Amino acid sequence: MKIALAQLNYHIGNFPDNTAKIITAIRNAKNEKADLIVFAELAVGGYPAKDLLRNHRFLAECNQSLAEIASHCTDIACILGAPVKNEDLEGKPLYNGAVYLEKGAIKEVVHKSFLPDYDVFDEYRYFEPNKHFNCIEINGQKVALTVCEDLWDDDTANSYVGDLMSELRKEDPTLIINIAASPFSYTHFQNRLNVLKRNVIKAACPLVYVNQVGAHTDIIFDGRSLALDRNGDIISELHSFEEDFRIIDFGTELKTVAPRETSEIEMIHGALILGLRDYFRKSGFKKAILGLSGGLDSAVVAALACEALGAENVLAILLPSKYSSDHSIKDALDLVKNTGCEHQIIPIEDVALSFEKVLKNSFKGTTPDTTEENIQARVRGTILMALSNKFGHILLNTSNKSEAAVGYGTLYGDMAGSLSVIGDVYKTQAFALARYINREREIIPINTIVKPPSAELRPDQKDSDSLPPYEILDSVLFQLIELEKAGSEIVNSGFEESLVHRVSKLLNNAEFKRFQAPPILRVSPKAFGSGRVMPLVAKFSF
Template structure:
């Protein structure tokens, strides 16, 4: 519902002898509305906002509002909403700038906050300033708030997730417990013949340490039943991604069955790096209702794990240090199929978030073969991303509403 209509005149009202100009959201991002308010007699500006979070957004807000202060020589109260709405998280973090651009008040981010702002001669009297959050802290809190509000506002009783013993599911579990409480989280380990013992041990220990409900369902009997049923069709064709994806789809089916029976929403654990290049299985590990790490690249996943452990030991160190693997075939590692994540994530950021071309990315120092391969994978896998669940956006351009790319394109992906 819209509460405001566009107008051509400045909105200025008097309160206790002070003329106050009102800016609504995007009014503050350009000079004209604030200047019109000053011309209409405003001595103080209030900017009310529904400004969604992305990394470093708060610094951008401060820089832009300081420009308005410099142009008008007026103090500004910036009030921002807080809460999750589908993929968007509104992070709050309201603040006040005096007429020389000095920050006099800074409220907490990612939680409702209230402050009394006192003025003397239309200038704010300095008060306590909440410390600035690190990038990792702000992203972690955005993910936590986004998950909490999506689950609670849509009236789900809790969440289900597949726990693999890997770093992505470990981080997802930690955020879910922080957001919803251990009593509302059910972790399910679904080992196969390719699952290492250490993965099962780590999954159990993580679940026990965090106090969540934990279940184990071996998928080998179901997998063998499918293979037997398909054998007449497959004939002597060799083991390939078909059998790998079959395991992921069995796991997805089990989680969705538990979701149907008990009402909890399935939270998927795939990250942005995997989503970008299609290193994920439709109707398998992509099956669920909320993709928490959908906009979090793998390199940032590791940083978030270390950040969470800096608060209290939550994620096992060997989960963080083990080489990542989907464990869908013997001795499998992610790096068998993908470039190193440091390289992969750099190319994804340049191509997806910054709209750079292949030539631009190569000029940044990446190898031409890596760039061509990754760009090709990103373009080819739009059809998968279009079928993925909604998830928290933390970058300035996430997959989904921010990046609308056609599935059907007459391109030669080999070039």
């Protein structure tokens, strides 16, 4: 059997574009005499469509698209994901379906069994789980047709609906097909490959895995679809972070390839570029604006934006104050030169003073504190938003994950923006990212990388005045957030108790700030956002 793997980038709710793209792929597969073409989970409608799945017109359009796609499936079979009506009176109104099209019509529908609802997932909100487990016949093959999580045999985070794969294996499948919408994180590919291999070896048959590619605001899909032979070795690994199309002829002798070697930082870089590009393309904007301080974070975001959108679409604004050091302005200007983006310099001193003046009476008898620092940050936020409003540039937020975690940022000030580019990248990772960006030539000025981090909101301020060194801070945060450890476990592993206590308290106390943060491009297994929901008025620290 000749199978085409179509790894496409869908746009949620954009039925004309998605359908056209799917039909083009079907045509290409037909031209190459493929017997079957496989698309990703919920290709029809896009994933995650969230509460659009409750909209009748959205669902009607899904059905229309499906009918149109089916009409092109003559001389070729097709498997693709779509929301499918639950005709029973009981349970949720939809299934997450793998639809098998043949001879111009829907021949069979398999429903997803394991519905993830941990981390960023909420599939029980919309879908009823499948409880009937059968293989289906395609071209004389007995196919274990599964949807994403269905193969995740080791994941006890699933609600238990039955032992899907061991039921399917009883029928001796000759092929496993898995259609997926499996979001990227820098640890996820290895887990995914292990799971797929384990399934292949248990069933002793080859596997075709087709993942979505593309970003939907915060969630990034890396693609990287796979075909494995019956030993679990890779026959084909599709591109990461871009569309791809491959045909595999299972009737011929199959050559295996080694898994693509990609470093963590290279993956994060690829994900952020795709995340940025898709946010702009899918929301219909071209131009980005950001504040450029001369520091590391804004330099990294500017460099990423220039790569993703083209330097001609990036406007960097330098907003110096009396606390800005000379090297900051020079470093920022060096970055502008290295990237070729546009820039403007707008000093904030006068506006900050005008705030101090109108607040003078109210503040009588008080001494300067973080309030005055916050005013500076909000003056910058307001100037950036004014330029964004006037010229239609989207403001990029430049906060990193370490800052977001401990609340080291000003709400409505440096926390402003439509999209947080590196809000899931710890400061130590941001340094590595800067070095990666500079791998061929100096884009981010070396001085930006080597100087001690500072918010420059008061004289001679350094991040290390109020925060532990980033190596230590990030390690504690990683254990609290990604590993979900309790404070006592971290102390037991050798960190100072007072430090762990302080960091944990800062993390908790900043929940109210993060609640109002922009969406954050997710690259880690546990990002701030919908994947980590905490009560705001609880009394509990880790």
